[in-house]
Structure formats: C-alpha cells, structure tokens
Amino acid sequence: xxxxxxxxxxxxxxxxxxxxxxxxxxxxxxxxxGLNGAGKTSLLKLLAGALIxxxxxxxxxxxxxxxxxxxxxxxxxxxxxxxWLPSIPPSAWLARYAIFRPAFDRERFDELRRExxxxxxxxxxxxxxxxxxxxxxxxxxxxxxRTILLDEPTNGLDIPSKMQFRKALVSALSEDxxxxxxxxxxxxxxxxxxxxxxxxxxxxAIELDAExxxxxxxxxxxxxxxxxxxxxxxxxxxxWSALVARRGGDGFSPAAAVSSAAVSSAAVSSAAVSSAAVSSAxxxxxxxxxxxxxxxxxxxxxxxxLAPYVPAADMEGKE
Amino acid sequence: xxxxxxxxxxxxxxxARLLRNRxxxxxxxxxxxxxxxxxxxLLSLLVSHRAFYNSQGxxxxxxxxxxxxxxxxxxxxxxxxxxDGKSGTEWLLLPATPLEKYAAALADSILFFPLAAAIGAIxxxxxxxxxxxxxxxxxxxxxxxFDARALVAWADYAVAALVLLAGSAAFRKAALLKxxxxxxxxxxxxxGLSALGLLAFFGKHxxxxxxxxxxxxxxxxxxxxxxxxxxxxxxxxxGFKIARYAILPIFAILFGAARVAEKEARxxxx
Numbered sequence: 001x002x003x004x005x006x007x008x009x010x011x012x013x014x015x016x017x018x019x020x021x022x023x024x025x026x027x028x029x030x031x032x033x034g035l036n037g038a039g040k041t042s043l044l045k046l047l048a049g050a051l052i053x054x055x056x057x058x059x060x061x062x063x064x065x066x067x068x069x070x071x072x073x074x075x076x077x078x079x080x081x082x083x084w085l086p087s088i089p090p091s092a093w094l095a096r097y098a099i100f101r102p103a104f105d106r107e108r109f110d111e112l113r114r115e116x117x118x119x120x121x122x123x124x125x126x127x128x129x130x131x132x133x134x135x136x137x138x139x140x141x142x143x144x145x146r147t148i149l150l151d152e153p154t155n156g157l158d159i160p161s162k163m164q165f166r167k168a169l170v171s172a173l174s175e176d177x178x179x180x181x182x183x184x185x186x187x188x189x190x191x192x193x194x195x196x197x198x199x200x201x202x203x204x205a206i207e208l209d210a211e212x213x214x215x216x217x218x219x220x221x222x223x224x225x226x227x228x229x230x231x232x233x234x235x236x237x238x239x240w241s242a243l244v245a246r247r248g249g250d251g252f253s254p255a256a257a258v259s260s261a262a263v264s265s266a267a268v269s270s271a272a273v274s275s276a277a278v279s280s281a282x283x284x285x286x287x288x289x290x291x292x293x294x295x296x297x298x299x300x301x302x303x304x305x306l307a308p309y310v311p312a313a314d315m316e317g318k319e
Numbered sequence: 320x321x322x323x324x325x326x327x328x329x330x331x332x333x334x335a336r337l338l339r340n341r342x343x344x345x346x347x348x349x350x351x352x353x354x355x356x357x358x359x360x361l362l363s364l365l366v367s368h369r370a371f372y373n374s375q376g377x378x379x380x381x382x383x384x385x386x387x388x389x390x391x392x393x394x395x396x397x398x399x400x401x402x403d404g405k406s407g408t409e410w411l412l413l414p415a416t417p418l419e420k421y422a423a424a425l426a427d428s429i430l431f432f433p434l435a436a437a438i439g440a441i442x443x444x445x446x447x448x449x450x451x452x453x454x455x456x457x458x459x460x461x462x463x464x465f466d467a468r469a470l471v472a473w474a475d476y477a478v479a480a481l482v483l484l485a486g487s488a489a490f491r492k493a494a495l496l497k498x499x500x501x502x503x504x505x506x507x508x509x510x511g512l513s514a515l516g517l518l519a520f521f522g523k524h525x526x527x528x529x530x531x532x533x534x535x536x537x538x539x540x541x542x543x544x545x546x547x548x549x550x551x552x553x554x555x556x557x558g559f560k561i562a563r564y565a566i567l568p569i570f571a572i573l574f575g576a577a578r579v580a581e582k583e584a585r586x587x588x589x
Contacts, residue, residue: 011585048412050408050412050583050584051583052583070325070330070416070419073412096339101414
C-alpha cells in the first residue's frame with residue numbers, strides 16, 4: 001500500500017508536485033504516464049527514497065521512504081531508465097549486492113536471467129544498454145520487494161525480451177505487491193498496466209482503471225468525426241484516429257456505435273467505418289485526451305453527454 | 320534473523336558487508352599502488368643494491384608517507400559513488416541505512432586501510448630486505464611500525480582522513496582539492512584570529528605578541544611584553560589538542576554523516 005498526502009517537491013524554485021495526493025493498492029500494476037518533465041521519474045524516486053519531499057508525506061507499506069530505513073530499501077526495487085551496474089560478473093553481483101535483500105529469490109533470478117538470455121561471465125558494466133536493463137529488471141522482479149518501481153522498462157528491450165518482460169511482470173503481480181511502471185511506450189504495456197495514472201502540471205490529472213476504460217471509451221479509425229461522441233481525435237493520412245465515448249452497460253457495441261454514428265450523419269453517409277477499425281481505447285489517445293481535453297475525457301468516463309467535438313486545428317482557425 | 324536485522328537502525332552485519340564491498344572495489348587501485356612501490360624499489364635494488372624504502376633517511380619513513388598519502392587519496396574519494404548521476408541512485412537505494420554506509424566508509428578509511436596497508440608494507444619491506452641481501456646489499460632493515468611515532472602518525476592521519484571523508488560527502492567533484500582548500504582557509508583564519516586574540520591579550524598587559532611557535536606539540540608564545548606563563552601555554556596547547564583530536568574529528572564525522580543522510584539522487588537534467 002502506498003499513500004501520498006499533500007506532497008510537495010521541486011527542483012530549484014518551481015515546484016514539480018504541489019500538494020500531490022495519491023493512493024496505490026496492492027495487487028495492481030499502475031501505469032504512470034506524463035509528458036517529459038511531468039515528474040514520473042521523480043515520483044518513483046520519492047517512493048523509493050532516493051529523493052526527499054519538501055513537505056507532505058509519502059508512506060510505502062507503512063514506512064516513510066525519506067528515512068531510508070534498511071527495511072524500506074529492501075522492500076523496494078527501483079529500476080531506472082538507464083540502470084547502472086558495477087564492473088563485476090553476475091555471480092559476484094549476487095554475492096555482494098543481492099545479499100542485502102533477505103527476500104531475494106535466487107532461483108527466480110536465475111530463471112529470469114535464462115529467459116532474458118543474459119550472459120554469466122561478462123562484467124555487468126560492459127553489457128549493452130538492453131542487456132543491463134534486462135539484468136536490472138530480473139534483479140528487481142526477483143528481489144522479493146513488495147514495491148517494484150520501473151522507469152521506462154521496455155526502452156532498449158528487443159521484441160522477444162519485451163514479451164518475456166510482460167510475462168515476468170504478470171507473474172510478479174500479487175495481492176501484497178504494488179508495481180508502478182512509468183512509461184512513454186504505452187503500447188508495449190497496455191495489456192498489463194491497470195490502472196493508468198496521468199501526471200500533468202504537478203498533479204494527478206486522471207486515474208483510470210481498465211474496466212472504466214473498456215466500458216466507457218473506445219478507439220476508432222474513421223474518415224469523419226461527425227455524429228460521434230468524440231472525446232479526442234488526431235488527424236492522420238487516412239482520416240481520424242478518434243477516442244470515442246461508449247454507452248456502457250446497455251450492450252452497445254463499440255463497433256456498431258462508431259459505425260452507426262458515422263453512417264447516420266448525412267454529411268458522411270458514405271463514410272467507410274469498418275468494424276475492424278474500432279478497438280479498445282488506445283492508451284496514447286487516452287493520454288493525449290487527458291492533456292488536451294481533460295474535461296471531455298472526464299465527462300466521457302462519467303457517462304455524460306459530450307458537446308460536438310471541435311478538432312484543435314479548427315479551433316485555431318476560429319481564433 | 321536476516322529479516323529481524325532489517326528493522327535495526329544500525330546493523331554491524333550490514334556494515335561488515337558494505338566494508339567488504341568497499342575493500343573489493345578498492346582492491347585493484349591499491350594493488351596498482353603496491354605494484355608501483357614494489358617496482359620503484361626493485362629498480363633501486365638494480366641500480367644501487369638497496370631498496371630505498373628500507374633505507375634510513377631523514378624525516379618520516381617512506382612507508383608511512385606512502386600509506387598516509389594513499390589513505391588520504393582514498394578517503395578523499397571515499398563517497399564519490401554517492402554523487403554519481405547513475406551509480407548514486409544505486410548507492411542510495413542499497414538496503415542499508417545512510418549511517419551504516421557512512422560507518423563502512425569511515426571504518427575503511429580510518430581502520431581497515433591503514434592496518435591492511437601497514438601489514439602489506441611490513442611484508443613487502445621484509446621481501447625487499449631479502450632481495451637486498453641477495454643482491455649484495457645490507458638487507459638488514461625491515462620496516463616495523465610498532466612504536467609511539469606510528470601511533471601519532473595514525474592519529475594525525477585519522478584526523479585528516481575524517482576531514483577528507485566529510486569533504487567527500489559534501490562535494491561532488493574534486494572533493495579532495497576543495498576540502499584541502501577549505502581546511503587551509505579555515506586554518507589560516509583560525510591562526511589569524513588566534514594571533515589577534517593574543518595581540519589583544521598582550522596589549523592589555525602592556526606588550527605585544529611577537530612570535531607564535533608550534534614546536535613538539537607545544538604552543539610557545541613569546542611577546543615583547545613578556546612570555547605567557549608555563550601554565551597558560553600548557554592550557555593553550557591542551558586546548559589546541561582538544562580542537563585537533565576531538566572537536567575537529569567529531570565535527571567532521573557528524574557533518575559527513577549528515578551529508579550522507581540528506582543526499583538525494585537529484586536529476587541534473589531537471
């Protein structure tokens with residue numbers, strides 16, 4: 001269990017977080033999204049104990065990270081985006097560093113190391129970025145820590161390793177463990193992270209769980225936006241990638257919803273909206289919607305009616 | 320037992336593990352240093368049939384000078400990893416308290432290194448004596464630091480190492496130079512203030528301090544208006560020793576420990 005209350009933190013004069021409140025429950029893998037500089041890494045470091053808040057309180061399983069008690073540090077595994085590893089082989093690393101974590105699962109670590117195909121002889125500092133990342137992820141997932149904090153875990157991983165990582169992350173999930181994954185690569189992890197937390201301007205802009213997402217939002221690729229309950233849309237070469245509101249709870253099919261909405265519009269009666277183009281909510285669109293159209297997104301999730309969508313480009317034209 | 324020790328604020332087991340890690344990390348650097356000393360002495364054996372580290376000379380033994388300089392260099396960079404952009408985060412988040420991490424660095428610089436280096440130096444000195452004899456030289460001297468002078472040298476070294484360790488906790492770059500500069504600046508300021516104070520004191524008594532002498536650990540103060548009494552000189556000398564061997568080390572330890580405790584893995588990019 002992680003609880004943050006009225007936390008303030010910043011670099012220099014400008015606060016990064018001003019009175020941030022957050023509560024994270026066990027048994028879930030939280031996806032932490034935000035623009036560059038939104039404070040994702042800083043939040044992970046605050047939870048790990050590498051940074052100290054200016055005011056407010058953070059508690060991780062009842063302990064205050066800023067105190068850096070050994071029990072807290074052994075119960076948290078933080079993998080930075082570019083992990084540092086010493087110039088020693090894996091066996092020496094186990095003997096010198098893993099021993100500080102009594103719950104470290106050596107067998108699980110060896111399994112993960114084999115799955116990630118990490119060599120046993122080479123000095124860890126000489127491994128490639130991707131290899132170092134895999135080693136650090138294997139160490140974190142085998143650490144026995146109840147809080148696992150991962151910063152851009154899929155950056156630098158090859159495609160098979162991403163799959164292995166997803167498998168390993170799923171198997172690491174348990175009721176007494178909180179996993180927080182900060183990422184820009186949401187598509188790598190969209191089937192895993194639940195819920196998503198979007199940080200913006202020093203606060204939690206929105207928290208959405210997978211059920212809310214699947215029942216209230218869908219993504220569609222359409223040639224026109226007219227007649228649809230559009231939350232947010234981006235123009236592309238073939239039309240629009242749109243995040244649309246579902247009418248949850250009444251058996252309303254997302255594909256039919258978009259198709260019928262598009263087709264029923266006189267202006268776009270010939271719009272080619274195939275059911276195959278409709279899918280569950282794309283997390284990149286959700287993220288962009290949270291930043292560009294936060295009130296529409298909130299209304300859509302709450303099941304409210306949305307005003308006709310005016311794309312950002314049209315808005316600029318009107319202004 | 321392991322899980323229980325995690326709840327302790329200070330665990331000697333963790334300190335011992337941290338110390339072992341430090342020693343292993345430093346082993347290659349110390350090995351290179353030892354190899355250089357050995358090579359220099361072998362060269363001197365070849366040229367003059369004498370290992371110059373074992374030769375009787377004026378001033379302190381080269382063994383002591385080497386160990387002290389080596390130890391001070393290590394102490395000056397003792398907490399370097401803590402400031403590093405990448406390794407710093409790992410260092411801070413290694414499951415041991417900041418106090419334990421500082422204690423391990425302190426034990427390494429103050430106790431382990433001088434002791435291990437002295438033992439190594441005795442062994443190397445003995446080896447060089449044998450080689451010297453085999454090369455036709457006298458080979459009759461083996462360095463043995465079992466006297467009061469070695470203890471005094473260690474005490475002076477320990478004070479300096481503690482100050483450098485505190486500097487290493489405070490400064491990210493060029494910690495050794497910055498600490499030395501600050502130490503010298505404070506030293507000059509302290510002497511300046513002392514001189515002013517003494518001038519004022521002698522002024523009151525109708526004279527002026529013309530000379531401050533530090534000799535054999537005693538502070539001799541002579542002035543045109545008359546010397547300080549023996550008792551006053553002793554009191555000043557004791558005060559000076561307390562400042563040097565108690566106040567300064569305690570301040571350095573507390574300052575260094577506080578800097579380690581408050582250290583953050585701040586991202587410079589931010």
